[in-house]
Amino acid sequence: MRRVRLDLNISLDGFATTTDQTPENPFGEDWMRLTRDYTATRTFRERVLHDSSGAGTTGVDDRYAMRYFADLGAEIMGAGMFGLHEHGDDPEWRGWWGEEPPFRIPVFVLTHTPRASIEMANGTSFHFLDASPHDALARARAVAGGGDIRIGGGATTARDFLDEGLVDDIHVAVVPILLGRGIRLWDDLRGLENGYRVTSEAAESGVTHITFSRPPE
Amino acid sequence: MRRVRLDLNISLDGFATTTDQTPENPFGEDWMRLTRDYTATRTFRERVLHDSSGAGTTGVDDRYAMRYFADLGAEIMGAGMFGLHEHGDDPEWRGWWGEEPPFRIPVFVLTHTPRASIEMANGTSFHFLDASPHDALARARAVAGGGDIRIGGGATTARDFLDEGLVDDIHVAVVPILLGRGIRLWDDLRGLENGYRVTSEAAESGVTHITFSRPPE
Numbered sequence: 393m394r395r396v397r398l399d400l401n402i403s404l405d406g407f408a409t410t411t412d413q414t415p416e417n418p419f420g421e422d423w424m425r426l427t428r429d430y431t432a433t434r435t436f437r438e439r440v441l442h443d444s445s446g447a448g449t450t451g452v453d454d455r456y457a458m459r460y461f462a463d464l465g466a467e468i469m470g471a472g473m474f475g476l477h478e479h480g481d482d483p484e485w486r487g488w489w490g491e492e493p494p495f496r497i498p499v500f501v502l503t504h505t506p507r508a509s510i511e512m513a514n515g516t517s518f519h520f521l522d523a524s525p526h527d528a529l530a531r532a533r534a535v536a537g538g539g540d541i542r543i544g545g546g547a548t549t550a551r552d553f554l555d556e557g558l559v560d561d562i563h564v565a566v567v568p569i570l571l572g573r574g575i576r577l578w579d580d581l582r583g584l585e586n587g588y589r590v591t592s593e594a595a596e597s598g599v600t601h602i603t604f605s606r607p608p609e
Numbered sequence: 610m611r612r613v614r615l616d617l618n619i620s621l622d623g624f625a626t627t628t629d630q631t632p633e634n635p636f637g638e639d640w641m642r643l644t645r646d647y648t649a650t651r652t653f654r655e656r657v658l659h660d661s662s663g664a665g666t667t668g669v670d671d672r673y674a675m676r677y678f679a680d681l682g683a684e685i686m687g688a689g690m691f692g693l694h695e696h697g698d699d700p701e702w703r704g705w706w707g708e709e710p711p712f713r714i715p716v717f718v719l720t721h722t723p724r725a726s727i728e729m730a731n732g733t734s735f736h737f738l739d740a741s742p743h744d745a746l747a748r749a750r751a752v753a754g755g756g757d758i759r760i761g762g763g764a765t766t767a768r769d770f771l772d773e774g775l776v777d778d779i780h781v782a783v784v785p786i787l788l789g790r791g792i793r794l795w796d797d798l799r800g801l802e803n804g805y806r807v808t809s810e811a812a813e814s815g816v817t818h819i820t821f822s823r824p825p826e
Contacts, residue, residue: 592817
């Protein structure tokens with residue numbers, strides 16, 4: 393069964409996208425705090441930072457990080473997650489992830505100003521689409537093979553897909569901090585839980601992992 | 610050590626007070642959903658509903674419910690929680706809880722229109738104060754003996770006490786539902802977690818219990 397998945401870190405006060413980035417601190421203090429336990433996992437260190445030393449946490453947070461990267465055939469993300477809000481004027485911008493991005497699959501970036509596709513050496517490719525969630529999903533399905541499709545974020549993109557009922561599996565890592573600013577994930581999604589099965593699990597870090605899964609049809 | 614405590618149920622999208630009450634449904638559909646797992650506990654059934662049959666859940670949710678009622682010397686709540694928003698015009702109104710309220714301690718109700726105190730048979734008394742959080746706490750401390758002081762809610766009252774840094778122990782039961790309406794607990798509390806130790810625990814129900822505790826001075 394090919395599934396549409398969403399995985400996000402959110403603060404206890406509901407912010408999934410941080411907005412305090414500056415040229416001096418391109419990720420932002422809030423992003424560092426929000427992702428602290430995720431970026432500390434062995435899986436993140438291996439997959440994103442190319443650290444093969446075996447360093448990193450191996451508990452509950454790491455188990456969810458492994459799932460995050462497993463069984464994917466394509467990804468869809470917003471322009472902000474690819475960095476177009478800061479770097480849209482630079483035609484050479486190739487994303488935050490260097491020459492070996494962690495995806496290793498086709499990635500569709502939603503933007504109102506598409507640009508030429510980018511092919512990386514490790515199986516990652518970036519394709520820029522001005523498309524509705526539904527149409528973007530059709531494009532992703534066409535190349536995903538037997539793999540799942542991940543909605544990568546940020547919060548606005550995620551909410552667009554949730555709002556149209558397009559997501560089968562939602563995983564949020566609720567981080568016990570209050571950011572007080574950013575973009576909220578849950579606005580205007582009353583009753584989203586209907587039709588999903590819910591699980592919750594606490595990690596050693598204090599993060600709680602909550603999943604909503606739609607039973608297979 | 611006498612502590613100031615706060616315990617609330619909140620939805621995953623952050624609402625701690627529900628606002629869909631009607632004369633026909635005085636608690637409201639949202640409150641029923643938000644408190645479903647708490648009101649299902651054996652402790653709630655015994656303490657609030659006077660059901661001594663032993664019915665009710667006895668897992669993680671019940672353990673937190675037991676703590677909710679333990680070691681208290683006084684309680685402070687907002688006018689809305691006592692029912693003054695709906696019943697403020699009725700001088701005979703004595704709260705939602707019947708003649709044997711679950712408190713069994715002095716309860717201070719914050720209101721701009723104080724009324725005469727009410728003494729119940731089981732040790733519960735209600736006192737009505739037009740006071741700041743700081744002053745209300747001083748009044749509560751004066752009668753709490755060696756017991757803790759609980760801030761009972763709702764969300765606005767809780768936030769007033771949090772905002773002034775007056776709460777030593779916070780417990781929120783995060784219920785995996787999206788209400789999309791009500792009063793949010795966490796607005797404008799960025800960085801609240803600083804100075805607290807955090808724990809998280811998942812209950813069988815899917816509720817996650819998150820605590821913030823200030824180390825004893």
